[in-house]
Amino acid sequence: MTDSLDSLRDQIDALDQQLQTLLNRRAELAHAVADVKRREDSNPVFYRPEREAQVLQRIKERNQGPIDGEAMARLFREVMSICLALEQPMRVAFLGPEGTFTQQAALKHFGHAVESVPLGAIDEVFREVEAGAAHYGVVPVENSTEGMVSHTLDTFMSSSLKICGEVELRIHHHLLAGPHTRRDKVTRVYSHQQTLAQCRQWLDAHLPTVERIPVSSNAEAARRLRDEWNALAIAGDMAAELYGLERVQSNIEDRPDNTTRFLVIGRQDTPPSGRDKTSMLVTGKNRPGLLSDMLLPFREQGINLTRLESRPSRTANWSYVFFIDCEGHKEDPLLKNVLERLEGDGNTIRILGSYPKAVL
Ligand SMILES: C=C(O[C@@H]1C=C(C(=O)O)C=C[C@H]1O)C(=O)O
Numbered sequence: 001m002t003d004s005l006d007s008l009r010d011q012i013d014a015l016d017q018q019l020q021t022l023l024n025r026r027a028e029l030a031h032a033v034a035d036v037k038r039r040e041d042s043n044p045v046f047y048r049p050e051r052e053a054q055v056l057q058r059i060k061e062r063n064q065g066p067i068d069g070e071a072m073a074r075l076f077r078e079v080m081s082i083c084l085a086l087e088q089p090m091r092v093a094f095l096g097p098e099g100t101f102t103q104q105a106a107l108k109h110f111g112h113a114v115e116s117v118p119l120g121a122i123d124e125v126f127r128e129v130e131a132g133a134a135h136y137g138v139v140p141v142e143n144s145t146e147g148m149v150s151h152t153l154d155t156f157m158s159s160s161l162k163i164c165g166e167v168e169l170r171i172h173h174h175l176l177a178g179p180h181t182r183r184d185k186v187t188r189v190y191s192h193q194q195t196l197a198q199c200r201q202w203l204d205a206h207l208p209t210v211e212r213i214p215v216s217s218n219a220e221a222a223r224r225l226r227d228e229w230n231a232l233a234i235a236g237d238m239a240a241e242l243y244g245l246e247r248v249q250s251n252i253e254d255r256p257d258n259t260t261r262f263l264v265i266g267r268q269d270t271p272p273s274g275r276d277k278t279s280m281l282v283t284g285k286n287r288p289g290l291l292s293d294m295l296l297p298f299r300e301q302g303i304n305l306t307r308l309e310s311r312p313s314r315t316a317n318w319s320y321v322f323f324i325d326c327e328g329h330k331e332d333p334l335l336k337n338v339l340e341r342l343e344g345d346g347n348t349i350r351i352l353g354s355y356p357k358a359v360l
Pocket residue numbers: 029030033046047048049051052055079080081083084087
């Protein structure tokens with residue numbers, strides 16, 4: 001005979017009570033961990049990305065369902081966010097304003113118990129963290145359709161901050177209308193330059209005569225609709241919700257797998273987690289074969305490169321800096337060997353950070 005509704009609810013109530021007890025016990029242990037960190041270090045680092053990545057990865061691997069592994073990991077992400085906030089309230093700066101995909105990425109990575117602080121430009125996020133006004137920052141670094149965010153790469157060249165983590169976010173762009181929008185009188189559409197580019201084909205097909213106006217961010221595009229009657233905006237879910245906008249058309253991005261990668265920046269080195277990446281800046285004397293010689297040690301040690309970008313070094317014309325991302329941690333013997341080889345060949349290397357691969 002199947003259980004009655006009341007009997008099932010009684011079982012749920014009993015489990016909720018156990019879960020509540022266990023979660024509070026977990027929080028007590030987080031408090032105790034914070035005490036250990038304070039005893040061991042006069043300037044303790046409470047946020048441990050390598051540990052959080054291990055916890056979340058283990059949650060996904062051992063999950064038996066019916067709750068989906070990704071959903072279960074997101075649940076524990078919020079539990080850890082609350083536990084970390086009990087150790088130390090966190091301020092996380094991000095490329096604003098409120099409602100940007102970067103804020104969405106910051107909350108996805110740190111959970112909702114952090115204080116998220118919007119800033120107007122990528123270099124302002126770096127400065128906020130360098131000044132100690134925020135513990136960490138989150139900035140966009142590349143998009144699967146439009147490539148790298150050069151301002152982020154260029155800012156690393158003049159910053160001492162480290163990369164402590166990465167976040168990958170599937171990007172869905174929606175065409176939005178404001179409370180005063182006259183659909184038959186639309187003459188312009190606002191969005192960030194990268195977003196306009198990521199929706200180019202859709203706009204060519206559906207709004208070919210509407211003027212495309214780039215603004216500082218998608219959230220800024222959404223904000224403008226509050227006061228304008230002849231405009232539309234392209235932004236994501238958070239911006240639409242934050243500014244109370246109506247979806248005219250969902251998911252208008254040209255590529256359905258459109259993904260943006262974000263970096264978490266901070267002032268700490270991150271120990272190995274077991275599933276890491278390393279980002280570095282490499283410069284060498286310009287000569288034939290410079291780049292191929294730089295890449296050969298990675299190949300010989302069987303280390304996979306995940307990104308390679310060049311940017312003007314700004315020290316001399318036609319002199320370039322290479323941004324290289326590879327799998328592994330800078331403490332791994334094979335990667336240490338590669339770094340020694342590169343330096344031995346006369347290159348200058350600056351490790352931007354070794355950090356856990358994105359788990360969520
Ligand atoms: C509890 C700790 O502190 C923080 C909270 C964690 C958690 O809730 O699991 C994990 C790592 C830290 O960011 C710890 O360092 O183990």
